[in-house]
Amino acid sequence: MSLIFVGSFAFDTVETPAAKADRVLGGSATYFSYAASFFGPVRLVGVVGTDFPPAYRELLQSRNIDTAGLETVEGKTFFWRGAYEKDMNKRTTLEVDLNVFGEFDPTLPEHFRDSRFVFLANGSPRVQMRVLEQVARPQLVVADTMNFYIESQRDDLLKLMRRIDGMVLNDEEAFMLTGASHLVDAGRKVLAMGPKFVVIKKGEHGAMLVTPTGVIVLPAYPTDRVVDPTGAGDSFAGGMMGYLATQEVFDEPRLRRAMAYGTVVASFGVEDFSLDRFRQIGMDNIRSRYEQYRAMLAL
Amino acid sequence: MSLIFVGSFAFDTVETPAAKADRVLGGSATYFSYAASFFGPVRLVGVVGTDFPPAYRELLQSRNIDTAGLETVEGKTFFWRGAYEKDMNKRTTLEVDLNVFGEFDPTLPEHFRDSRFVFLANGSPRVQMRVLEQVARPQLVVADTMNFYIESQRDDLLKLMRRIDGMVLNDEEAFMLTGASHLVDAGRKVLAMGPKFVVIKKGEHGAMLVTPTGVIVLPAYPTDRVVDPTGAGDSFAGGMMGYLATQEVFDEPRLRRAMAYGTVVASFGVEDFSLDRFRQIGMDNIRSRYEQYRAMLAL
Numbered sequence: 001m002s003l004i005f006v007g008s009f010a011f012d013t014v015e016t017p018a019a020k021a022d023r024v025l026g027g028s029a030t031y032f033s034y035a036a037s038f039f040g041p042v043r044l045v046g047v048v049g050t051d052f053p054p055a056y057r058e059l060l061q062s063r064n065i066d067t068a069g070l071e072t073v074e075g076k077t078f079f080w081r082g083a084y085e086k087d088m089n090k091r092t093t094l095e096v097d098l099n100v101f102g103e104f105d106p107t108l109p110e111h112f113r114d115s116r117f118v119f120l121a122n123g124s125p126r127v128q129m130r131v132l133e134q135v136a137r138p139q140l141v142v143a144d145t146m147n148f149y150i151e152s153q154r155d156d157l158l159k160l161m162r163r164i165d166g167m168v169l170n171d172e173e174a175f176m177l178t179g180a181s182h183l184v185d186a187g188r189k190v191l192a193m194g195p196k197f198v199v200i201k202k203g204e205h206g207a208m209l210v211t212p213t214g215v216i217v218l219p220a221y222p223t224d225r226v227v228d229p230t231g232a233g234d235s236f237a238g239g240m241m242g243y244l245a246t247q248e249v250f251d252e253p254r255l256r257r258a259m260a261y262g263t264v265v266a267s268f269g270v271e272d273f274s275l276d277r278f279r280q281i282g283m284d285n286i287r288s289r290y291e292q293y294r295a296m297l298a299l
Numbered sequence: 300m301s302l303i304f305v306g307s308f309a310f311d312t313v314e315t316p317a318a319k320a321d322r323v324l325g326g327s328a329t330y331f332s333y334a335a336s337f338f339g340p341v342r343l344v345g346v347v348g349t350d351f352p353p354a355y356r357e358l359l360q361s362r363n364i365d366t367a368g369l370e371t372v373e374g375k376t377f378f379w380r381g382a383y384e385k386d387m388n389k390r391t392t393l394e395v396d397l398n399v400f401g402e403f404d405p406t407l408p409e410h411f412r413d414s415r416f417v418f419l420a421n422g423s424p425r426v427q428m429r430v431l432e433q434v435a436r437p438q439l440v441v442a443d444t445m446n447f448y449i450e451s452q453r454d455d456l457l458k459l460m461r462r463i464d465g466m467v468l469n470d471e472e473a474f475m476l477t478g479a480s481h482l483v484d485a486g487r488k489v490l491a492m493g494p495k496f497v498v499i500k501k502g503e504h505g506a507m508l509v510t511p512t513g514v515i516v517l518p519a520y521p522t523d524r525v526v527d528p529t530g531a532g533d534s535f536a537g538g539m540m541g542y543l544a545t546q547e548v549f550d551e552p553r554l555r556r557a558m559a560y561g562t563v564v565a566s567f568g569v570e571d572f573s574l575d576r577f578r579q580i581g582m583d584n585i586r587s588r589y590e591q592y593r594a595m596l597a598l
Contacts, residue, residue, distance in 0.1 A: 017480065086480045181316065181385045183503075184523040204482075205504035206518055215523070216595050219505055219516040224483035260598050290598075296515050297596040299559050299589075 003245040004112055005032050006045040006131045007121030007234070008101050009052065009070075010078040014230050014273060017086050021228065024274035025056055027078060028121040028144075031231035034278050035238025035265045037063040038286055039246055043112050045069035045131060047104045049077040059275075068109040073100040088229050089203050108134040117245040119237060120164075122146040125156040132163060140250055142166040144237060150177050162194040165250070168237050170201045183208055184215050197255055199240070201233050207259055209252075216256050221267035221293050228273045232266045235278075239265030239286075264290045302544040303411055304331050305344040305430045306420030306533070307400050308351065308369075309377040313529050313572060316385050320527065323573035324355050326377060327420040327443075330530035333577050334537025334564045336362040337585055338545055342411050344368035344430060348376040348399045358574075367408040374399040387528050388502050407433040416544040418536060419463075421445040424455040431462060439549055441465040443536060449476050460493040464549070467536050469500045482507055483514050496554055498539070500532050506558055508551075515555050520566035520592050527572045531565045534577075538564030538585075563589045 012026030029046045036042045043066045050072060060067055081095035104127060113136050120128040120143040128143055135141075141164045149157055150173060157177075161167065167190055171183060178189035183200055187210025190198040200208045204226075206219040240262030247254050264286055271277040311325030328345045335341045340363045349371060359366055380394035403426060412435050419427040419442040427442055434440075440463045448456055449472060456476075460466065466489055470482060476492075479485035482499055486509025489497040499507045503525075505518040539561030546553050563585055570576040 087474075088481065175386075182387065182523070182525055184521050188523075202504065205501065206516075208521065215521040217505075217518040217521050218596070219518045222483050222507065222514040222516050224481070224487075224514070226481055257598060294598040296513075297517070297598060299556060299593040299596060 002043065002115045003036060003040065003117040003119070003241060004043040004045065004069075004108075004115035004135065005029065005036065005119045005121065005241075006069075006106060006128070007032055007123065008078050009046050009048045010080050010101075012230060012274070013079075013081040013095075014228055015083040016088065016228055017084065019227065019273075021273040023079075026080065026230060026274060028231075028234040030275065031234035031269065032119065032121060032238035032241075033060060033065045034063060034275050035235040035269065036242035036245070037065050038239070038265065038283050039242030039261075040064070041066065042242075043069060043115060045106050045108060045112070047071045047073055047100050047106070049073060049075045049100045052077050066112075069106065069112055071106070073103075075100040077101075082230070084229065088226055091229075106131055116140070117241060118142070119241045120144065120160075121234065121237070122149065125149055125153050125160045129156070129160050129163070132160075140165050140244060142168060142237075142241060144168045144233075145173060145177075147173055147176055158193060161190075164194065165196050167195040167198045168201065168240070169198070170203070170233060174198075174200045184210065187215065199259060201236060203229070203232070207236065207263065209255055209259055211252055211255070214252065216252070216259070218256070218259055218263060218297070221263055221289065223267045223271060225271045227271055229270050230273075232270050235269035236262040236266040238262070260293060261286070261290065264293055301342065301414045302335060302339065302416040302418070302540060303342040303344065303368075303407075303414035303434065304328065304335065304418045304420065304537075304540075305368075305405060305427070306331055306422065307377050308345050308347045309379050309400075311529060311573070312378075312380040312394075313527055314382040315387065315527060316383065318526065318572075320572040322378075325379065325529060325573060327530075327533040329574065330533035330568060331418065331420060331537035331540075332359060332364045333362060333574050334534040334568065335541035335544070336364050337538070337564065337582050338541030338560075339363070340365065341541075342368060342414060344405050344407060344411070346370045346372055346399050346403045346405070348372060348374045351376050365411075368405065368411055370405070372399040372402075376400075381529070383528065387525055390528075405430055415439070416540060417441070418540045419443065419459075420533065420536070421448065424448055424452050424459045428455070428459050428462070431459075439464050439543060441467060441536075441540060443467045443532075444472060444476075446472055446475055457492060460489075463493065464495050466494040466497045467500065467539070468497070469502070469532060473497075473499045483509065486514065498558060500535060502528070502531070506535065506562065508554055508558055510551055510554070512551065515551070515558070517555070517558055517562055517596070520562055520588065522566045522570060524570045526570055528569050529572075531569050534568035535561040535565040537561070559592060560585070560589065563592055
């Protein structure tokens with residue numbers, strides 16, 4: 001397994017109706033890499049400022065996450081502040097400072113270039129492409145994106161989409177990217193742009209997989225302890241890619257199972273702030289919840 | 300099987316971004332009874348005005364739906380006009396005339412009083428209670444409700460909830476009724492009010508079953524031909540109750556399978572206006588789509 005991931009590290013300040021967390025470890029790279037590391041080793045590409053505590057880097061290294069691609073640059077780490085409403089599907093971004101992430105131009109460590117599995121978390125499609133070009137012979141490439149890049153760097157994004165195997169994005173982004181009015185249609189339109197499969201994340205409503213041969217919808221695992229949904233989409237992608245990186249073929253049954261693992265891993269992640277819940281669990285907890293999830297869906 | 304249903308008949312004028320239907324047959328009774336009739340006979344309690352075409356009554360009768368409880372009253376049938384946005388989860392009610400449904404005070408035909416399965420579609424909880432009191436020894440009683448009655452007749456609704464086995468309502472209504480901030484919690488709070496199970500409908504996102512022993516979430520069937528979502532919740536309830544009325548026990552596996560049948564039946568209903576799609580299909584189509592649905596969820 002050689003899974004490489006490029007994404008962001010951040011300090012997050014999160015307010016929910018019930019609690020608040022101040023400047024906790026966040027960002028897509030944090031959630032993705034920890035979630036994927038339950039399944040096997042992860043190679044991380046990202047950037048932090050000089051204010052990033054060594055303890056955080058050590059935490060990742062203790063998880064079999066190779067941080068050789070994690071640059072430290074003079075300046076501050078990406079900062080995000082947001083608040084959730086009582087309906088936790090709704091959140092408002094109150095503050096974003098890209099800081100050192102704004103100028104990120106990653107160069108891969110030599111020993112990362114043979115990676116077989118590549119996940120390009122949302123970021124500029126030019127940066128995503130630059131990372132992809134440094135991987136010699138990728139076997140499975142999956143990318144995420146977001147509204148900002150769909151609007152402002154559409155041409156670059158379309159170019160990237162012709163080079164990837166799969167795409168992961170949320171429902172709003174799928175509608176924005178394709179102009180479709182319902183989700184199955186949006187999925188089909190994404191396929192027409194290049195990828196062989198697309199996973200559309202629907203937050204607490206689960207996820208939809210669209211391939212040329214079919215459409216699969218899985219619900220979220222109904223945990224009754226939702227403390228903080230921040231990072232759930234990245235944890236989902238981490239669990240999904242972590243599982244796929246243990247496989248040899250990527251057919252519909254494997255993709256579906258990968259989605260199910262992503263769902264289960266993400267359901268743990270939202271049960272506390274930052275990585276707090278992940279740090280309490282192991283693969284045995286994930287397997288046991290996966291079994292419950294499987295039983296719930298057995299008709 | 301003796302399933303009795305009380306609900307509304309209406310003329311619906313529906314606008315979607317793609318098409319328009321003018322004064323077509325609608326109302327909870329229409330969708331519920333047709334959906335349930337795939338599984339067995341249905342006894343219908345409702346009211347229409349003198350403008351209700353005999354052909355519609357004959358259509359129901361041709362489906363093994365006993366219309367002895369369908370009163371005709373001097374005046375006009377319930378009328379509803381609404382429009383869907385491009386995102387078909389969002390609709391606006393443009394016009395509602397309760398007409399004869401506003402004064403509805405149902406008296407059950409004598410031969411309906413031995414019904415074992417009772418479904419009380421949304422309507423005044425006083426009327427729902429009056430129907431329930433006329434059934435001698437109901438075995439399984441399930442009720443729906445809506446925002447208007449939750450706000451204006453809460454005490455009567457709470458009284459009704461102590462007399463029923465199950466409740467079916469949508470997510471917004473569940474939040475409004477319980478004050479909960481997430482759905483699992485809302486489900487648990489509904490149970491504390493009396494019912495032994497609750498099914499929370501989430502529209503295109505599926506449904507959640509909450510019982511004292513667990514939480515089960517099933518996704519909607521991903522049809523790619525959504526023409527008109529009107530009546531989907533009632534078709535879901537019809538398929539669910541139709542299946543349950545063929546069973547002897549109502550444990551979690553049966554309730555889950557009932558939800559799955561409701562999901563599949565509803566997915567056909569939205570593929571055209573009014574009953575148009577239902578009129579093209581039979582139980583073989585439902586069984587075959589159920590098999591696809593089951594396979595989609597098999598992990």
